[in-house]
Amino acid sequence: MPMRAVQSLIACCLAAWVCLGSQMGRATETGHPLAVGLSFDRPIDAGAAPLIVAMTDGLFSGERLNVTPNIVAGSPEAIASVASGASEFALVDLNELIRFRSQGSAPVKAVFVLFNKAPYAIVARKSRGIHVLSDIEGKTLGIAASDLSAGLWPALAHQNEIRLDQVKQSAISAAVREPMLSAGQVDAVTGFSYLSAVNLRDRGVPADDLAVLRFADYGCDAYGFAVIVNPAFAAKQPDAVKGFVRALIAGIGLTLRDEGHAVDQVLTQMEQGSRELELERLHAVVRDNIMTDEVNRNGLGGIDPARLERSIDQVGEGFKFAKRPHAADIFDDGFLPPRADRLIN
Template sequence: MRVIQTLFACCLLGLSLSLAGLGAGVSRAEGAHPLPVTLSFDRPVNAAEAPLLLAMTDGLFSAQGLAVSVNTVAGSPEAIARVASGASEFAFVDLNALIRFRSQNAAPLKAVFVLFNKAPYAIVARKSRGIHVLADIEGKTLGVADSDLSAGLWPALARQNGIPLSHVKQSRISAAVREPMLSAGQVDAVTGFSFQSAVNLRDRGVPADDLAVLRFADYGCDAYGFAVIVNPDFAAKRPEAVKGFVRALIAGTSLAIRDEGHAVDQVLTRMEDGSRDLELERLHAVVRDNIMTDEVNRNGLGGVDPARLERSIDQVGEGFKFAKRPQASDIFDDRFLPPRGDRLIN
């Protein structure tokens, strides 16, 4: 009997060690202790960052042997600069800001995971001002924030839809007053993120049935949205850490989609005076419009269609003068993605 018990204990020990080895991932490959890395967000967090925050709060990064700390900076250009300098290993940024950066800078920064398969750019308008579809913007006043990257894609969008740029008056405004000015009727429409401006306006009391959310993606814009970029030196030295980061983010995205309530509860712990109902609405919009697209349903999370990315680079170039046009291979590196089957969301 004692021999049988001993054999049984050994089997259990062997199984435990095997399971630990599977879960260790990066830890085993990179060392016994968690590897500290820094992730930069390009703006204050809200439900749009839920997949990344869940990877932190629910132990998904630590399961990959990573100890992830975060900081928040003022916009994608600053976050990209931090990664380029090595001050941060990773950043969550607008892929179109990376396209601009690579057109003017030789630093070989690339995205390794695209979370927003469709960019969230939109024109948010008041139907009571006569705007129901994109063509209605002619003869109207469009409020554009100086820091808004959607303004750079507006020329391509207007051309694709036969709208002369001279027929739309652009009013340069601060991002801080974008929603208040539209709410007060000082402009007819504003550019912004569909999950940001539209949700914020409803929170300010603008009736939902008076809002027209004209998503660039619905009118021929090929742009991808927010993505994770990595410092190239770090990626070369620690490829398994980058793969582990990506695996954790896929798990976090899957969890955010399955349980939006839990995801928002975790997001609220990192917000000041956040509204649960508002962030639930925001996360639902992000998942529906930006993350779980037809392309993602076919090909899985995180990747890009190179031909589409090339088209989007050309569209960015219509509103932003490139010093040197980057190629799709300059922008995205798929070497750190797991196989398609591991990226599909069922």
């Protein structure tokens, strides 16, 4: 074959390779978005509003990211999805990630903490004699084994000098938690404050009969939901991870400025949903979990390493570690913008 023909053939192959590369989802200088998957560990509700707003209001696309959401069955499955590369990102319970890393598993890390305080709570009926945490002695506590609040409960009880042998623990499924409490079959249940408490009010339990005993108010240092990333993806596409974080911060800002709009966007992702109920849920999440004193001081998304170390110990009290992880195994702050860009004015 003549040399000129060989050169032409090589040029054609190179052009085809470049075209194929752009079609495989790589962000290019021409503006093609990078396709990434985002796993949610439970059905979408107002607790995920900042991420939904980032998707629906063009904040991710403004960072040249084409984000495709999918729902999986719990944080362990979402973490496994990211570890395997099936999803690039996931929103998971950070304490489940602590358990995952304690097993010597893949080096998946969180890059942004959405819930600065975990939503774990004991939701009780005041009419059953429970007003503060110490009142739980002598009562029946329904515990759903699937909730990580069950694993942190022993540490919380020890910290508050509650005798566990004086609390009757009833193993229940998450599906019957609120019905059993509203029917009086148990005196209190473990769960998420913004889920169980709001759902119970929706079931007709008077708000003034509910005692919402948040673990964070009784010495629990745990962080809540956080965004994790596939380590190989983060190494190859660091700018994409930084762009994802920037879009999420912008999504939080928009959510805070117009909670009604944020809930309307969430409702587009729900098969059935009540605007009134999701607005109440979002109010609770923003107040109790996202916009905390620590966030107001230090900005969105980060962690206090000393606090995270304490929370790891608290998780380990309920779940025995094969190998205790450290804060640096759990969180990578290298993708966060400067503090000034993470403060909400």
